[in-house]
Amino acid sequence: MKDRKNKKTAINNIRTRTEKVKTQAEYIEANKQVKKSIRVDKKYVEELAKTAEKAAREGNMKQLYDTTKKLTGKYSKPERPVKDK
Structure with a gap:
């Protein structure tokens, strides 16, 4: 977007x-x-919102929580430590 403005x-x-x-x-x-990038991003966010609504209707709190974290942009996959043998 900055490139476009320049x-x-x-x-x-x-x-x-x-x-x-x-x-x-x-x-x-x-x-x-x-504009193409904006359309793709909008479609992605709409899909996440649908997933969150479906999870809320079904009462799936874990999926709802994860989807909400993705929507807010504060989502990072938890890294599990590697177990020694």
Whole structure:
């Protein structure tokens, strides 16, 4: 997203028409990628929300808790220590 913003400011600062057209093409491509990424992220969050709702209806508190942690962004898999033989 920062890359897209930098390209947008570059478009506004360019004075020649040919450079402006070239930079606009780069900006359009970056904009498409950002929008695609946003759609994918939104779909992922919606899927997690559906999973959480299903777990709440079924009373599965462990799955609900894990899904809520993922949604808030504070999720990390617990690492188990390796057992010695």
